[in-house]
Amino acid sequence: MENQPTIDRALYKIKSMDRATMDNFVKNVYQQGYNDAQAQSIDYDNLKADLACIKGIGESRLQKIILKSTE
Incomplete structure (x- = not known):
């Protein structure tokens, strides 16, 4: 900063x-x-792309994370 x-x-x-x-x-x-x-602000497209690179996070888990982060 x-x-x-x-x-x-x-x-x-x-x-x-x-x-x-x-x-x-x-x-x-x-x-x-x-x-x-x-x-x-949060760029959800970048967040989703970064999370998708993590081993062990599949598409269904990724959707749950993104859904929770937008609430």
């Missing part, structure tokens, strides 16, 4: 944070992770 923000020691000194500051900090971390997860 090339655009990861850098943090310094002052940011994660939890003992020095009051309740509101800590609440905002945790919400911000959660929101950043949520936004990053929403921004990524």
Whole structure:
């Protein structure tokens, strides 16, 4: 990840944070992770091709995996 923000020691000194500051900090971390997860998409054709290369995964098992991953 090339655009990861850098943090310094002052940011994660939890003992020095009051309740509101800590609440905002945790919400911000959660929101950043949520936004990053929403921004990524899955290419199911590539996923299926990669899984098909694994020994022991047949067509029926592959269909079950793909079906579960789209739910």
